[in-house]
Amino acid sequence: MAVVLWIGVDDTDWAGGGCTTYVGAILIRRLSRLGFRLVGFPRLVRLNPNCPFKTRGNAAVAFRVVGGGVEAAVDAVRGVVEELAGMESEGTEPGAVLLEGEPDEVLRRFYWRALHEIISIDEGLRVAEKVGARVLRWKKGRGVIGALAAIGADLSSKTYELIAHRRPEYWGTVRQIDEESVYRMDEATRPLTFDNVDYETGEIRIAPHTPCPVLFGIRGVSPEAVVRAFRMVEVREPVAMVTVFETNQGTDAHILPMRVSMLRDGVSAMVEGTVVGKPRYDAGGHLFFKISDGTGTLTCAVYEPTRSLRHVASKLMPGDEVTVYGAVKLKPQGLTLNVEKIHVRRVAEIYMGRPPTCPRCGVRMKSLGSFQGYKCRRCGLRKGVEAVELRRVERGLRPGVYEVPPSARRHLSKPLILEDARRRPQASSVCF
Numbered sequence: 001m002a003v004v005l006w007i008g009v010d011d012t013d014w015a016g017g018g019c020t021t022y023v024g025a026i027l028i029r030r031l032s033r034l035g036f037r038l039v040g041f042p043r044l045v046r047l048n049p050n051c052p053f054k055t056r057g058n059a060a061v062a063f064r065v066v067g068g069g070v071e072a073a074v075d076a077v078r079g080v081v082e083e084l085a086g087m088e089s090e091g092t093e094p095g096a097v098l099l100e101g102e103p104d105e106v107l108r109r110f111y112w113r114a115l116h117e118i119i120s121i122d123e124g125l126r127v128a129e130k131v132g133a134r135v136l137r138w139k140k141g142r143g144v145i146g147a148l149a150a151i152g153a154d155l156s157s158k159t160y161e162l163i164a165h166r167r168p169e170y171w172g173t174v175r176q177i178d179e180e181s182v183y184r185m186d187e188a189t190r191p192l193t194f195d196n197v198d199y200e201t202g203e204i205r206i207a208p209h210t211p212c213p214v215l216f217g218i219r220g221v222s223p224e225a226v227v228r229a230f231r232m233v234e235v236r237e238p239v240a241m242v243t244v245f246e247t248n249q250g251t252d253a254h255i256l257p258m259r260v261s262m263l264r265d266g267v268s269a270m271v272e273g274t275v276v277g278k279p280r281y282d283a284g285g286h287l288f289f290k291i292s293d294g295t296g297t298l299t300c301a302v303y304e305p306t307r308s309l310r311h312v313a314s315k316l317m318p319g320d321e322v323t324v325y326g327a328v329k330l331k332p333q334g335l336t337l338n339v340e341k342i343h344v345r346r347v348a349e350i351y352m353g354r355p356p357t358c359p360r361c362g363v364r365m366k367s368l369g370s371f372q373g374y375k376c377r378r379c380g381l382r383k384g385v386e387a388v389e390l391r392r393v394e395r396g397l398r399p400g401v402y403e404v405p406p407s408a409r410r411h412l413s414k415p416l417i418l419e420d421a422r423r424r425p426q427a428s429s430v431c432f
Contacts, residue, residue, distance in 0.1 A: 002066050002067055002068050003066070003067070003068065003070060003100055003101075004039070004064065004065075004066055004100065004101055004102065005036075005064070005065050005066070005067070005070065005073055005098060005099070005100055006062060006063070006064050006097075006098070006099040006100075006101075006102075006103060006151045007027070007031075007062065007063055007064075007065065007073065007077060007096065007097070007098050007099075007151075008060060008061070008062035008096065008097045008099075008146070008147030008148060008149075008150045008151040009023055009024055009027065009060065009061050009062070009077070009081065009094075009095075009096045009143065009147055010059075010060035010061070010094070010095055010096075010142075010143035010144070010145070010146030010147045010150065011060075011085075011092060011093045011094050011095060011142055011143030011146060012081055012084065012085035012086070012092070012094045012143065013085075013086065013092070013212065014085075014086030014089030014091070014092045017086070017171060017172070017210065017211045017212050017213070018084065018085065018086045018089075018092075018212060018213070019165075019212045019213050019214055020059060020060065020061050021044060021059070021061055021163050021165075021214065021243070021245070022084065022165050022212070022213040022214070023061070023080060023081060023084050023085065024042055024061030024062075024063065024243075025042075025163070025165060025241055025243045026080055026084065027076065027077060027080045028042060028063060028065075028243070029241070030076050030079075030080055031065055031067070031073060031076055034067070034069070034072055034073075034076060035067050035068070035069075036065040036066065036067030036073065037065060037066050037067060038063060038064070038065055039064045039065060039066055040063075040064055040246075041063075041160070041223070041244060041245060041246040042061060042062070042063035042243060042245050042246075043061065043062045043063060043150055043153060043155065043245060043246055043247065044059055044060075044061060044161055044163075044245035044246070044247040044249070045059065045060050045061070045062065045111075045146070045149060045150040045153045045155075045247065045248055046058060046059050046247070046248055046249055046254075046411045046412050047059075047060060047114045047115055047145075047146055047149055048114060048115055048116060048117065048118065048254065048266070048268075049254060049268065049327060049410050049411070049412060050118075050266040050267070050268065050327050050328075050329070051118060051266075052118070053091070053093075053142060057411045058146075059146075059411070060143070060146030060147055060149060060150035061150060061245075062147065062150035062151045062153070070098065070100065070134075073098060074098060074134060074136070077096045077098065077136060078096075078136055081094050081096060081136070081138065082138070085138065087138060087139070092139070093138070093139050093140045093141055093142035093143055094137075094138040094139070094141065094143045095124075095135070095136065095137050095138070095141040095142060095143030095144030095145070095146070095147050096135075096136040096143070096144075096147055097128060097133045097134065097135055097136075097144060097147040097148050097151060098133065098134040098136075099131065099132070099133040099134070099151055100132070103131070103151050103152045104131065106127065106130060106131055106152075107127070107131055107148060107149075107151055107152025108152050108154055109152075110124075110127050110148055110149055110152050111149040111150075111152040111153045111154060112154065114145060114146070114148075114149035115149070115248075115253060115254055116254065116256060116267060116268070117266075117267075118266060119145050121140060121141060121142055121144065121145065124144045124145040124148055125144065127148060128144065128148055133148065133151075153248060155246055155247075155248060157248070157251045157253065158246050158247060158248060158251065159219055159220065159221055159246075159247055159248075159249050159250045159251065159418075160219070160220055160221070160222060160223050160225075160226050160244055160245065160246055160247065161217050161218065161219045161220075161226065161244070161245050161247050161249060162217065162218045162220075162226035162227060162229070162230050162242060162243070162244045162245075163214055163216075163217045163242070163243055163244075163245065164214070164215040164216055164217070164230065164235075164239045164240075164241075164242050165213045165214060165215060165239070165240045165241050165242075165243075166213050166214070166215045166237070166239070166240055167237075167238055167239075167240045168213070168240075170215075170237055170238075171211055171212070171213055172211035175207050175215060175216070175235075175237070176235055176236035176237040177204070177206075177207055177215070177216060177233065177234075177235050177236075178233070178234035178235070178236070179204050181232060181233050181234035182196060182197060182204045182206060182233055183197060183204075184232065185218075185229050185232040185233055188229075188232060189220070189225060189228060189229045189232070190417065191221075191417040191418065192220050192221050192222065192225035193218055193219060193220035193221075193225050193226060193229045194219055194220065194221075194250065194415050194417050194418060195219055195250075195406040195409065195415060196218065196219075196229070196406075197406070198405050198406040198407040199405075200307050200308060200405040200407070201307075201405065201407050203407065205406045205407065206218055206233070213240075215235065215237070215239060215240075216233065216235075218230055218233075219247075219249060219250060221418065223244050226244060227244065230242065248412065249411045249412060250411075250412070250413070250414050250415060250418055251412065251414055252325070252412065252413060252414040253412055254268040254410075254412040254413075255268050255269065255270050255325055255412075256268065256269050256270065257269070257270045257271075258270070258271060259271070259293055259295045259296075260273065260291075260292070260293050260295050260296035260297065260298045261295035261296045262295075263296075263298065263328050263335050263337075264328065264335075265328060265329060265330040265335065266327075266328070266329075267327075267328050268325075268326065268327045268328070268412075269325075269326070269328055269337065270323060270324070270325050271291065271293065271298060271323065271324050271337065272293060272321075272322075272323045272345075273291030273292050273293040273298065273321075273322065273323075273324070274291060274292055274293070274318075274319065274320065274321050274322075275289060275290070275291055275316045275317065275318055275319065275320040275321075275322060275348075276290050276291065276292050276297065276318055277289070277290050277318060278316075278317065278318065279313055279314050279316055281314075284304060285304040286301060286302065286303045286304055286310075287301070287302045287303075287310050287313050287314055288300065288301055288302075288336075289302075289313060289316055291322060291324065298324075298335065298336075298337055299331075299333055299334060299335070299336045299337070300313075300324050300326075300336070300337045300339050301331075301336050301337065301338050301339065302339045303338065303408075305404075305407065305408045306339070306404040306405070306408045307404075307405055307408070308402075308405060309339065309341075309342065309402055309403060309404045309405075309408075312342065312344075312397065312402045313339070313342060315395060315396055315397040316344075316397070317348055317350055317395070318348070319348030319350075320344060320346065320347055320348050320397075321344075321345045321346040321348075322342055322343060322344055322345060323342070323343040323345060324337055324339050324341070324342055324343075325339070325340045325341040325342075325343075325413075326338045326339045326340040326341070327340075327410075339404075340403070340404055340409070340410060340413045341401060341402065341403045341404070341413070342401070342402045342403075343400075343401045343402075344397060344398070344399050344400055344401075344402065345399060346399060347395055347397055347398065347399060349392060350392070350393040350395065351390045351391065351392055351393065352390070352391055352393055353388040353389065353390050354388070354389050354391070355367050355374045355388070355389070356374060356383055356387040356388065356389050357389075358376035358378065358379065358381055359381070360376065360379050360381055361376055361378040361379050361381075363376065363377065363378055365377070365381075365383060365387075371385055372385070373385050373387070374387060374388075401416055403415065403416050
């Protein structure tokens, strides 16, 4: 009898190469040859971006198949992982999970926790036992956590990524992608695709810089959009295979609304507050400012690679009302939020005072010092401090939402361009 089987895999990549998406894509095709049918889209699920054990983007892969012979699937998973995972690499801890039937609320809650917290292997194993999942582990098997979370992922808000993988003989070589075609593709498909190009740095963002099996990846709001974009990119090397994943990338799923008093190390948060003090730069060109929400004061860091966002943050002044988004880290100065986005809700009115004009002589009067008023240089007329002339300072900052450029954006962060993009989901999977 045919069974519905969810398969999750994680932590199969390593610093010198490898890629969990490649392991997942190969596994889908191996299972297909064994008579299993892929149902829907495979998942590329990003988990807590602050996890200290992550390799690059902290992504796990999961997919659903229908077929017979669970043991055949177990053997296929074991064979592919042992063939392709970097077992000899330090820090690589592969894990796989097979679950008959559909994930329940236990796994749904586990996903949200894995997105916002650091979960131990022992806890992951207890959850796997509770839901009746089959677990495969290599070494310590930390990948079991991501594999379970990917199966249980809540993708009620999602995007898609098309990933083109390379043939093994090309791994580690320079990717042969025509950059001008990527710019043309971006112009033709934006905002239905996003983060293809960083126009601030002048670089394409679809190709990784590591010697991994990925040739390039295109992110978008629908399967049709990423497939159309893929066909517009000109490459000068053969493509091994193409897979479209549904994903939580670009959704802000990692962000929790929190008060300053609730913050802790390793969480990603959205915090509303009022700017206190003027922003300051450090020796490395990074900018820091502080906000208060009545429950505490929080240091916010806008690092040099954020470019235009750092320029915006430099214009903040005490009294500005803002909402900041980003990862919270424990630094020597205390908990610090590494800013991914800033929503300037209200710009404070700032006034500067200057000496008044003498009503007799028409010349600017001279200040006599703090709280001592003014005196005309020509006729000697005196005026009190209340005569000061106030003029409003042009801030050069408007209310709105400001973000980091694509080169500095985390996978989970939602780009502003997606606010206007239309979502057009499709019912079937796309692998070719």
